[in-house]
Amino acid sequence: MAETRIVAESGKQEIVISREFDAPPDLVFRACTDPGLVSQWWAPEGITTTVEEMDAKPGGTWRVTQRDAEGNKYAFHGVYHEVTPERIVDTIEYETMPGHVLLETETIEDLGGGRTKVTDHLVFQSVDDRDGMLQSGMEEEMTGPMERLAGLLQSLKQKAPAR
Template sequence: MAETQFTAEAGRQDIIITREFDAPRDLVFRACTEPDLVAQWWGPKGTTTAVEKMDAKPGGTWRVVQRDTEGNTFAMHGVFHDVTSERIVDTVEYEGMPGHVVLETETLEDLGGGRTKMTDHLVFQSVEDRDAMLQQDMKEGMVGTLDLLAGVLENLKTQKQAAPAR
């Protein structure tokens, strides 16, 4: 299994998460922008995710609602600012803490050989906001989320290989 790199330097207001996937960039992009695929992997293990809205284009909005095993719900929303096969820029706002917006830039680098490197750069409004997220086991949640994404990508690759040629 690929290792997730998680960097959160003291005194900074950002976090950088890097992971390589054994999948071509077009599949990783689809998994990050198609609502039915996002619902399969987005969120910590043990939660279910409903994508209520996802208009993955500049100016488009998104909203997801997650439910944990105890029935608690957590909603997030944001706006897409840039959406290309190489980069997705959006905002993330957890509705339980309104006004604390995170700027997210996901870079999808084609490594060749059907592999893709995803770099997720999260910039918080303050060091305090970032540190508060870290105290909520964000690292463990992100690693688990990216493990789920790797599983979705494996399924997509299998489906693509099984599809009849046109």
């Protein structure tokens, strides 16, 4: 079973998250850019995600809201800078903490044999911002969605016609 790997070196303002998926790169790209699919995996277990806007093209914007079981609402938004089947570059801002924007570069690498590696490189404005995110439980919040993405990709593969 593939594991989500999270690297956060002390004193650096970045986090690198990576995972291999048993799915072809085009399917992984679709799952990362199709609002109907993103809403199925882009949150930890127990959180409902609504994609309010997702214009996955350079200059396009996105906004996602999430609700937990108690009805608490969390919102995120950003701007796409680059969108190709191999790479998605965008910003992320948690609306509860305005002004704390991070730059995300998601690389989608074809490993051959219908397998894909996703590397998500997050660069925060400061080490303090990065550390604050880690202390808020981000590691758990990132591994859960990657598990959900893996399950969604398996489901999509089973529904897809043979190539």
